[in-house]
Amino acid sequence: MNTPETTSPSIDIGIGGMTCASCSSRVERALKKVPGVQEATVNLATESARITFAAGEQMEARLRRAVRDAGYEPRTPAQMDAADDASPWAGFAPVAIGLVLSAPLVLPMLGDLFGQHWMLPAWVQFMLATPVQFILGARFYKAGWHALLALTGNMDLLVAIGTTAGWALSMWLWLTAAPGTSPHLYFEGSAVVVTLVLLGKFLEARAKRQTTTAIRALHALRPDVAHLIGLDGEMEVPVAEVMVGDRIVVKPGERFPVDGALLEGQTQVDESMLTGEPLPVPREPGDKLTGGSINGEGRVVLQVTAVGSETVLSRIIRLVEDAQAAKAPIQRLVDQVAAVFVPVVLVVSLVTLLTWLWWAGAPFETAVIHAVAVLVIACPCALGLATPAAIMAGTGVAAKYGILIKDAQALELAHKVDIVAFDKTGTLTLGRPILTALVPVEGADEAELLMAAASLQSGSEHPLARAVVAAAKAKEMTFGAPDNVRAVPGRGSEGEVDGRSFLIGSLRWMEELGVALRPLAARATELQQQGATVSAMAERTTDGLVLRALMAFGDEPKPGAQAALAALRARGIKPMMISGDNRGAAEAMARRLGLRPEDGEVMAEVLPGDKAALVAKLKQGGKTVAMVGDGVNDAPALAAADVGLAMGNGTDVAMHAAGITLMRGDVGLVAAALDISDRTVAKIRQNLFWAFAYNVAGIPLAALGYLNPVVAGAAMALSSVSVMSNALLLKRWRPPVCADRQLPGAG
Incomplete structure (x- = not known):
């Protein structure tokens, strides 16, 4: 059930350093412990937290401190924007260095496949692997240490323990080897695992930036300046300085900077950013204009009605951000699993080590390698990304077509x-009446009566009067203004048209005036049974009031x-x-x-x-x-x-x-909203299946010795990338009812 919006203040805080579902759960617990916090939701895909709290002093500072104390980096809005706007290759340098240093370590393994023995000296392997382990991999030690201090575990802890065990084993085998012998070392395993994890995180971050394209595109719709009509004429001012009531000039091809009402000029407006409808719509004086939409061929003047966070565009952005920051109910299961996942994996790794040593009688180095493989493949990154990545992609593409999903x-x-x-x-x-039928009495001219009725009603704002005028205009009739018009509240109106006196009003009013309705009484009853609102038109003659016609009004599908x-x-x-x-x-x-x-x-x-x-x-x-x-x-x-x-x-x-707003009055968007929901939930389930499948299949294979740490590291990195890539397929979605239309903004 949808609940009314809370009045408690809320804040979004960017969080750096989260790597898996365990991290997001830990930050969430830390935030909820802050006095006054009512709700905290941490989203791994957006690397942010949405916190609702009771008003209190220095609340934002206390929340940021809680994030830092939990071992993560609270980010400012500027830092979050910079991360979103980063180059596609941002953060690739550590990966490139890791690939360069790890490649010589992997070459001997490839050579073995072709009968070549290119084993590097132990000291060369040490010189190549150690910078990867302790410089490029420093982030894993730092984050893993914070997790230990908090008595929890995360992906970084697993990677740090696993790769350190491989590096330390290699050092022990090298230093204890008999002089003149070349022991088999595992430096390449540790270095390649660190590099693969870094590569996986880079690809993951790149995919995350693609899921936020909808929000960035909406922000880009806001112009920086407006042409304000001031005391000294037209001048450019920052949009932030525009106030309600100001008059703004918008030139052809420009975006409307704020919401307003059209004062001067006529134009066609491209509102595809708002409604998903690519066809421009005509706008005349008095019509509403929405900030972010594109002015067509006319220079217009508008009067500002909303600025800042009160504009329609700002509210749309807020709705999409709220949906992407929210946590779906299905995510609760993932959080429960993540809370116990890392400790369980550590236990499984220890059991693997002891089983290979004591039960299988394997050498110590073999047992350690199998235990390391368990640690490396068990990364819960994919679990943490499965749900939020799909939600971000689904809500983003839905917004593009005018479907705003609020939660x-x-x-x-x-x-x-x-x-x-x-x-x-x-x-x-x-939702507006139209004239569905005009039934004249026998011998009367229907066109003549419609023209007279339209003239009499031309000055009225009543919905039925406007329907009569619209019907006459649709038939390209011309009519003048009436004389001596008098409105009778709740009854109708009367006046003179070309010297003739007419009355138009409800059947009850006509009965009160003594108008004989019998000639068309049966027809009036029939129209009412069909759901029409029926009015009568009478003429004042020397013989009294005489019925001239019935007018039926109805709504249209x-x-x-x-x-x-x-x-x-x-x-x-x-x-x-x-x-x-x-x-x-x-x-x-x-x-x-x-x-x-x-x-x-x-x-x-x-x-x-x-x-x-x-x-x-x-x-x-x-x-x-x-x-x-x-x-x-x-x-x-x-x-x-x-x-x-x-x-x-x-x-x-x-x-x-x-919970969902359809930005067009198009009933077809209802089916489209249900369709994107169906597809998004399907992606969530697919992602969770693959995330669990990697671990359910990979951990036993690693424990049984079928996977070495390098293969395990590659599989772990692949799991995160595959989950993000699967979610991004939602960006190809098109509303079923819009399949044959040009896409908004295309062309």
């Missing part, structure tokens, strides 16, 4: 959805809504519609949408306050329910559902209550 729990639950309940108005329908519901049904999901309309009207609209009222797919006459209770009822029997809505009265139902999906063209309240 990892919604992402994990969405693929299990059995029922999707839709609010009708504004979600499945356009959104384009693509029927296909979207069919797509959900094809996935084995039951679509439902919740409406406050009477049952006849609700079922009539449902059938137009392809829903089946006879199968219980329509909930009619539902009061706004009862939607949440209805969602709770649908969840009975273990069903996983998603709710889709856009209004303030949908917020309780969105929060009550297992997964709430808010239409981004709706209200802020609905967006806050929902």
